[in-house]
Amino acid sequence: xxxxxxxxxxxxxxxxxxxxxxxxxxxxxxxxxxxxxxxxxxxxxxxxxxxxxxxxxxxxxxxxxxxxxxxxxxxxxxxxxxxxxxxxxxxxxxxxxxxxxxxxxxxxxxxxxxxxxxxxxxxxxxxxxxxxxxxxxxxxxxxxxxxxxxxxxxxxxxxxxxxxxxxxxxxxxxxxxxxxxxxxxxxxxxxxxxxxxxxxxxxxxxxxxxxxxxxxxxxxxxxxxxxxxxxxxxxxxxxxxxxxxxxxxxxxxxxxxxxxxxxxxxxxxxxxxxxxxxxxxxxxxxxxxxxxxxxxxxxxxxxxxxxxxxxxxxxxxxxxxxxxxxxxxxxxxxxxxxxxxxxxxxxxxxxxxxxxxxxxxxxxxxxxxxxxxxxxxxxxxxxxxxxxxxxxxxxxxxxxxxxxxxxxxxxxxxxxxxxxxxxxxxxxxxxxxxxxxxxxxxxxxxxxxxxxxxxxxxxxx
Amino acid sequence: xxxxxxxxxxxxxxxxxxxxxxxxxxxxxxxxxxxxxxxxxxxxxxxxxxxxxxxxxxxxxxxxxxxxxxxxxxxxxxxxxxxxxxxxxxxxxxxxxxxxxxxxxxxxxxxxxxxxxxxxxxxxxxxxxxxxxxxxxxxxxxxxxxxxxxxxxxxxxxxxxxxxxxxxxxxxxxxxxxxxxxxxxxxxxxxxxxxxxxxxxxxxxxxxxxxxxxxxxxxxxxxxxxxxxxxxxxxxxxxxxxxxxxxxxxxx
Numbered sequence: 001x002x003x004x005x006x007x008x009x010x011x012x013x014x015x016x017x018x019x020x021x022x023x024x025x026x027x028x029x030x031x032x033x034x035x036x037x038x039x040x041x042x043x044x045x046x047x048x049x050x051x052x053x054x055x056x057x058x059x060x061x062x063x064x065x066x067x068x069x070x071x072x073x074x075x076x077x078x079x080x081x082x083x084x085x086x087x088x089x090x091x092x093x094x095x096x097x098x099x100x101x102x103x104x105x106x107x108x109x110x111x112x113x114x115x116x117x118x119x120x121x122x123x124x125x126x127x128x129x130x131x132x133x134x135x136x137x138x139x140x141x142x143x144x145x146x147x148x149x150x151x152x153x154x155x156x157x158x159x160x161x162x163x164x165x166x167x168x169x170x171x172x173x174x175x176x177x178x179x180x181x182x183x184x185x186x187x188x189x190x191x192x193x194x195x196x197x198x199x200x201x202x203x204x205x206x207x208x209x210x211x212x213x214x215x216x217x218x219x220x221x222x223x224x225x226x227x228x229x230x231x232x233x234x235x236x237x238x239x240x241x242x243x244x245x246x247x248x249x250x251x252x253x254x255x256x257x258x259x260x261x262x263x264x265x266x267x268x269x270x271x272x273x274x275x276x277x278x279x280x281x282x283x284x285x286x287x288x289x290x291x292x293x294x295x296x297x298x299x300x301x302x303x304x305x306x307x308x309x310x311x312x313x314x315x316x317x318x319x320x321x322x323x324x325x326x327x328x329x330x331x332x333x334x335x336x337x338x339x340x341x342x343x344x345x346x347x348x349x350x351x352x353x354x355x356x357x358x359x360x361x362x363x364x365x366x367x368x369x370x371x372x373x374x375x376x377x378x379x380x381x382x383x384x385x386x387x388x389x390x391x392x393x394x395x396x397x398x399x400x401x402x403x404x405x406x407x408x409x410x411x412x413x414x415x416x417x418x419x420x421x422x423x424x425x426x427x428x429x430x431x432x433x434x435x436x437x438x439x440x441x442x443x444x445x446x447x448x449x450x451x452x453x454x455x456x457x458x459x460x461x
Numbered sequence: 462x463x464x465x466x467x468x469x470x471x472x473x474x475x476x477x478x479x480x481x482x483x484x485x486x487x488x489x490x491x492x493x494x495x496x497x498x499x500x501x502x503x504x505x506x507x508x509x510x511x512x513x514x515x516x517x518x519x520x521x522x523x524x525x526x527x528x529x530x531x532x533x534x535x536x537x538x539x540x541x542x543x544x545x546x547x548x549x550x551x552x553x554x555x556x557x558x559x560x561x562x563x564x565x566x567x568x569x570x571x572x573x574x575x576x577x578x579x580x581x582x583x584x585x586x587x588x589x590x591x592x593x594x595x596x597x598x599x600x601x602x603x604x605x606x607x608x609x610x611x612x613x614x615x616x617x618x619x620x621x622x623x624x625x626x627x628x629x630x631x632x633x634x635x636x637x638x639x640x641x642x643x644x645x646x647x648x649x650x651x652x653x654x655x656x657x658x659x660x661x662x663x664x665x666x667x668x669x670x671x672x673x674x675x676x677x678x679x680x681x682x683x684x685x686x687x688x689x690x691x692x693x694x695x696x697x698x699x700x701x702x703x704x705x706x707x708x709x710x711x712x713x
Binding site: 014017018022024025028032033111112116118119120122266267268269449 | 531556558581
């Protein structure tokens with residue numbers, strides 16, 4: 001029998017070796033879980049369905065089914081192909097991936113493995129970090145289906161603009177990270193995996209409710225709602241790389257893992273673990289508040305959909321006075337959607353200080369009285385106020401220049417975006433996603449989980 | 462900043478074969494109004510096999526959980542050489558293999574033991590030695606969920622033996638083993654003691670306890686009712702003769 005002295009000197013272990021063991025353990029546990037293989041099977045079908053649908057619709061919009069020639073002008077693969085195909089991952093991150101995460105985290109508690117891991121030489125946080133690394137790897141592997149779809153699109157002659165495509169991919173990576181954080185915290189806090197699943201889904205429902213309630217409300221609730229998974233992902237899908245969104249999502253994900261690590265240290269008194277969790281929540285709240293104020297952002301879309309013309313951007317950036325916009329449009333009024341996306345979002349990006357007040361009382365705008373200014377938008381700058389009913393970019397900019405006492409800038413010649421119409425049919429899609437992908441996933445499952453040398457054979461030897 | 466993987470303290474305070482004694486003082490644990498442990502105080506001597514015996518529900522597993530620092534005690538201290546070892550640092554001096562856990566059910570016996578050895582810095586030859594000693598080689602490729610209770614128990618024991626800790630605590634190490642396996646495991650544990658390891662075993666079979674333990678701690682309703690060799694316990698029970706069963710019945 002080996003004596004304790006035959007072990008590593010003084011019980012010290014090599015850090016690199018320990019990391020390798022911890023991560024290998026989590027990857028093995030992950031690939032032993034049927035839920036992950038099911039996720040891979042389902043994601044292939046979801047991506048395949050999205051790929052076939054979007055390529056067909058894109059072809060129709062490009063003129064394959066007739067229609068006006070002007071329709072295909074300005075056609076963007078970002079919103080026609082990339083966003084719908086990768087949208088399958090939003091669904092997976094909401095409804096499938098949380099269960100994979102919860103199994104990995106809560107499984108240790110349910111089987112008793114936690115009692116052994118708490119006694120491992122490394123700090124317990126390292127075990128949770130290893131889980132996080134394995135789960136990120138799992139999410140990236142699941143992303144292969146989306147990658148294949150984009151490669152297929154390229155082989156069909158489709159166009160992809162690398163900065164905007166990689167920004168959407170980054171958005172989905174962060175979306176996956178957020179799911180890992182939330183589900184890991186739920187898995188740690190709940191007594192069982194089933195309870196953890198209910199907590200994770202409740203958080204998702206809560207963010208949906210927040211999205212609905214916060215629309216066109218302004219103030220703190222709207223500021224918070226910018227970081228719900230759906231709202232945050234929309235930023236990336238719109239071709240905008242917003243530093244605050246990246247930092248807040250990353251912080252929330254790390255916060256979730258930190259809560260899991262703090263709560264699962266069952267050797268500590270309940271009060272100490274509770275204080276630890278409260279401290280982490282407070283720290284995350286402070287950090288996200290600070291990060292939310294980081295204004296740096298970049299319009300990475302090829303058609304510069306998040307930007308005004310360059311001359312206007314320069315002129316607006318030069319205005320130092322704060323701009324207050326008071327909008328009398330209800331949340332469900334399509335004019336507000338146009339104004340928000342087409343003008344206000346760009347103003348927030350370009351001008352130094354912009355405050356938007358949503359003043360309409362109702363949600364639909366159907367029951368507003370004439371004396372409640374419904375439909376009016378007030379712009380206040382440097383003590384002067386102007387009203388406009390337009391949601392058109394040119395008219396709003398003209399109004400702002402008038403208030404600032406500046407002439408509109410001379411336009412600078414910029415290359416116009418002509419779009420990338422493509423009349424192609426996704427002929428290979430069904431074979432790739434509904435035949436080859438499931439076969440590859442099942443073969444990989446068999447290879448990873450194939451029966452080992454059986455005990456009977458060993459006994460017989 | 463220290464690496465999160467670094468052992469926070471080396472095993473300097475409880476070297477194998479040292480004369481240092483682990484002293485447990487006034488260890489108590491309350492679940493709501495119920496006291497599962499009530500002021501348990503005893504000592505663990507280096508190089509001995511100490512047995513913890515007591516009726517079902519007497520608090521044996523709770524005592525082990527609190528001692529190992531994987532459950533918080535309400536009161537009490539554990540010290541080595543008059544120096545208190547906080548719960549978070551106990552994993553530096555002792556290792557506890559709980560009863561009734563079924564970790565990593567989808568992994569193979571061979572991999573689980575390699576993992577345990579790898580994480581604790583054991584040489585790969587040590588894994589082979591432990592597998593051979595516990596008769597686990599034929600099960601190397603079997604997944605843990607496929608094992609019988611006794612086979613699983615031996616794997617858990619193997620995990621414990623692959624750790625470098627000088628004090629190893631095992632909850633019901635013979636539960637589920639047949640007579641031959643029990644004798645073999647006892648032999649393995651005695652070898653471990655000869656190698657300098659101190660063992661603290663919770664055993665419900667009094668016959669097994671009497672055969673392997675050097676000293677015994679008797680627990681009843683969360684309180685220690687006796688500590689010492691069989692002769693010392695017999696004297697405490699005021700019995701002129703009789704085995705552990707009689708002593709147990711007299712003291713609990």
